Amino acid sequence: MSASTYAAETRRRRTFAIISHPDAGKTTLTEKLLLFSGAIQIAGSVKARKASRHATSDWMEIEKQRGISVASSVMQMLYRDHVINLLDTPGHKDFSEDTYRVLTAVDSALMVIDAANGVEAQTRRLIEVCRQRDTPIITFVNKMDREVREPLDILDEVEREVGMACVPMTWPVGQGKTFGGIMNLRTHAMTVFESGSERRPQDFETIPLSDRENLLQRFGHEFETAEQSMELAVGASPAWDHQAFLAGKQTPVFFGSGVNNFGVMEVLEALVDLAPSPGPRISHLVVNRQMVDKEVRPEDENFAGVVFKVQANMDANHRDRIAFVRMASGRYQPGMKLKVQRTGKELRPTSVVTFLSQRREAVDEAYAGDIIGFTTHGGVQLGDTITDGANLQFTGLPFFAPELFMTVILKNPLRTKQLQQGLAQLGEEGAIQVFRPQVGGPMLLGAVGQLQFEVVQHRLKSEYDADVRLEHSQYTGARWITADTPAELRTFMDAYPQRMALDAANALAFLCTSPYDVRLAQERFPRIHFHPLREHAGLALHNAG
Numbered sequence: 001m002s003a004s005t006y007a008a009e010t011r012r013r014r015t016f017a018i019i020s021h022p023d024a025g026k027t028t029l030t031e032k033l034l035l036f037s038g039a040i041q042i043a044g045s046v047k048a049r050k051a052s053r054h055a056t057s058d059w060m061e062i063e064k065q066r067g068i069s070v071a072s073s074v075m076q077m078l079y080r081d082h083v084i085n086l087l088d089t090p091g092h093k094d095f096s097e098d099t100y101r102v103l104t105a106v107d108s109a110l111m112v113i114d115a116a117n118g119v120e121a122q123t124r125r126l127i128e129v130c131r132q133r134d135t136p137i138i139t140f141v142n143k144m145d146r147e148v149r150e151p152l153d154i155l156d157e158v159e160r161e162v163g164m165a166c167v168p169m170t171w172p173v174g175q176g177k178t179f180g181g182i183m184n185l186r187t188h189a190m191t192v193f194e195s196g197s198e199r200r201p202q203d204f205e206t207i208p209l210s211d212r213e214n215l216l217q218r219f220g221h222e223f224e225t226a227e228q229s230m231e232l233a234v235g236a237s238p239a240w241d242h243q244a245f246l247a248g249k250q251t252p253v254f255f256g257s258g259v260n261n262f263g264v265m266e267v268l269e270a271l272v273d274l275a276p277s278p279g280p281r282i283s284h285l286v287v288n289r290q291m292v293d294k295e296v297r298p299e300d301e302n303f304a305g306v307v308f309k310v311q312a313n314m315d316a317n318h319r320d321r322i323a324f325v326r327m328a329s330g331r332y333q334p335g336m337k338l339k340v341q342r343t344g345k346e347l348r349p350t351s352v353v354t355f356l357s358q359r360r361e362a363v364d365e366a367y368a369g370d371i372i373g374f375t376t377h378g379g380v381q382l383g384d385t386i387t388d389g390a391n392l393q394f395t396g397l398p399f400f401a402p403e404l405f406m407t408v409i410l411k412n413p414l415r416t417k418q419l420q421q422g423l424a425q426l427g428e429e430g431a432i433q434v435f436r437p438q439v440g441g442p443m444l445l446g447a448v449g450q451l452q453f454e455v456v457q458h459r460l461k462s463e464y465d466a467d468v469r470l471e472h473s474q475y476t477g478a479r480w481i482t483a484d485t486p487a488e489l490r491t492f493m494d495a496y497p498q499r500m501a502l503d504a505a506n507a508l509a510f511l512c513t514s515p516y517d518v519r520l521a522q523e524r525f526p527r528i529h530f531h532p533l534r535e536h537a538g539l540a541l542h543n544a545g
Contacts, residue, residue, distance in 0.1 A: 006331065006367065010298035011277045013369030015085040015326070016138075017102050019130075020112035021120035025142040029112055029258040029267075030075070030088045036201060036261075036268055037084065039077035074309075074324060074355045074371045082272050085371050089126075097448055098309070098430060100398050101382065103129050105308040105326035107369065108136040108275040110267065111162075111251070112258075115141050115148035115175070119161040127162050134248035136276060137164065140267050145195060145257040147176040152229055155237075155253060164251045167240050170266055171230040172255040174222035182255050182263055183209060183230060190215060193262055201265040246276055278369035281328045283385070283392040294392065296329045298368030303330035303338065303388040305372075308397060310382055310429035312463070320350070321425060322373040323380040330388065332366040341385040341393055349374040381505055382430050399503075399534040401480070402433050402446025405473035405511075406453055409442060415466045419443075422464035427504030432456045435478065435501035435509060438493075444473055444501065444511075477512040479530035492528050496521065507534055 020026040075086045087106055089099040103109065109130050113119060119127075130137055141154055148154075155166045173180040173190065181193040181204075192205040207215060215223050244250040252270060256263015278298040285292045296304050309324035338347040353360035353373045366372045374380065383397040410419050423443055427434030432453070433446035447453055453470055460466045478501070483489035489508075493500050499511045510530065512518055518530050 004299075006301065007299040009331075009367040010369055012082050013085065013277050013367065014082055014108070014271055014275045015087075015106050015278065015369045015371065016108040016110055016271065016275055017087040017089055017099075017106045018110045018112060019089055019099065019103075019123065019126040021114070021117070021122040024112045024114040024117070024120070024123075025258045026112045027088065029110075029140065029142065029264065030086065032258055032261055032264045033086060033268055034075060034077055036265055037077040037079040039075065074373075076354045076371070079268060080272050083370065084271060085369065087371070097398070097400055099126060100129050100400075101308050101430065103133070103135065104396055104398070105306070105324075105371065106135070107278055108138065108271075110271070111137050111139045113139060113141050113154065113158070115143050115151075115154060115255075116146060118149060118154055118157045124161060131163065131248060136245050136248055137162070137251045138267065138270055138275065139166070139251045139253045140258075140263070141172075141253060141255045142258050144172045144175055144182075144255050144263070145179045145193070145260055150229070151255065152233055155233060158251070158253070162251065164249060165238050165244070166233075166253050167237050167245075167250050168230065168233050169252045169270065170254045170256070170263060171226060171233065173219055173226040178222050179257075180219045180222055180226075182266075183226065184266060185230075185234070186266075191262075193257070193260070195257075195260050197259060197261060199261050201261075204262070242274065245274065278328075281394065283328070283394045285391060285393075296392065298329055300329040301331075302390050303332060303336065303386075304328045304390060304392055304394075305386050306394040306397070307380055307382055307384040307386065310380065312425040312429050320375050321377065321380075321429070322353075322375055323384070325372050325374060325386055327366055327368050327370050327372065328394070329368050332363060332370075332372060334363065336388060338386050338388055340380060341387060341391065342381070343379065345379060347374060347376070347380070347386055349376050351375045381428050383505075399430075399433070400448060401478050401532045401534075402448060403477065404447045404450065404453070405475040405478075406445045406447075406470040407442045407473045408445060409469040409471055411467045411469060418464045419460065419466040419468065422460045422466050424504070426456055426459065431459070434504050435511070436503075437498075437511075438500040438502065439497055444475065445470070446478060474513050475511045476514065477518075478509045479512065479518055479532060480507050480534045481510050482529045482531065484527045488525070488527050492521075492525050495524070503534075505534075 018026050018030055073088050077084050087102050089102050111123065139158060151172055159166050169186055170182040170184050172182055179193050181191050183190045188209045189206045190209060192207065241250055245252065252274060254263055254267050258264060280295045280297045283294050283296050285294050305325040305327040307323045308326055310321060312321045340347050352363045354363055355373060363372050385392055385394045410416060423434045426432055435444040435446055437444065445453060445456065457468060457470060460468055483492065501509050501511055503509055510521065522530060
């Protein structure tokens, strides 16, 4: 197969994440994008979660009980001859680590904003991650059918908080009870709003903006006001610049009501027309134990991908684990010989699948930008690079130092094996950070947020039959450590044996009981390096040195 064929296939790909603060309507919007692309036939109402239907992207039992998304999920759909890989992320701040890692696997992001609340705290954090990577962002202002803030105020806040120039692509006429619809600046027509969650795009009436008399007669003062505010917004906004958008400096803004299927089609069209296809990614070659940068291009023939998520027990009947791989280059075909770079071992999955949430389909072929799942029974960790032989290593997958710690106490000591298996798998998938003290004693769980502990406790009991009690720990922080020489590392470990622990990837960590611990240890051992962030490959290589 020629490079031009690879390039043509990757140009068809769009891989993006949906990000928002909790309750902004992200999961609902995900459903409607799947519905309008034809990927699903019926949208699971978020409000009906206590009944038998649940959102397509929420498959975990605790999500169905709580009505929140606590794990990212992957969905693939076809629309206008494009392959769209959609990654739905947890909105809750306690699961931000999972979201950060998902953002390393996408080429763009769709930011959902509640029109009543504007840019909220969790959205700001996610935007910071996008900005660090110059990820292009499309903005959808949701819930316009409610009493909300003025659109000009929302745009002003987005520009101020996000640091990107807003370019309106649609504009609302009225809001709440007087919400009449949206003016589309791309098609120069107004789409008339009607409430109802069963409506499809073709069911909404459209009127050309040139038919102003008709629009004034139907919507009166609301239309005039919308015209004036739209002119102000367009006048204050820069002209649309696609390159500025791709560089993360402009965001196109759309308005609508996800729950009413309204304004969603315009977003789907924009994802195809505006969002980028996969671009090159920087990897590293290990030469004489030194990292050398290498650009991996989507159209390169060699298969390369990185594991950005591992999920245990998606199928409770088979106790499987799926490694979610973002392809960076080449073409996947069944039967390929692939290697996990970290271990040098051949990857032998029992199946390779694409996803529609919990529904899976066997992969016939996949290209750069696609997310494919390798079903395994171990041997793959978050951050692993998988290739068809090339000695590459992708880095940049973040692991944040936990801020909360709990000690795990097993209620029934006869379930020790199940507990060890559960903690090993949940630690490898990044649901929680698991620390094994080197001097022995109970395992420690480290988390960014309290809700992570509740989810892990629930999953240990339901998926591994290990009923545990979580008790508060004396530790309040951790830092991963590296040293300039193995001898210095050994001396440090001998000085602090009670503080040493290994995480799920066997990276060495220093446990702290106060912020001063690190400072004092640093003064005693100036050639020991303390890291608040662990990058999968780089730290493992450094420790091996």
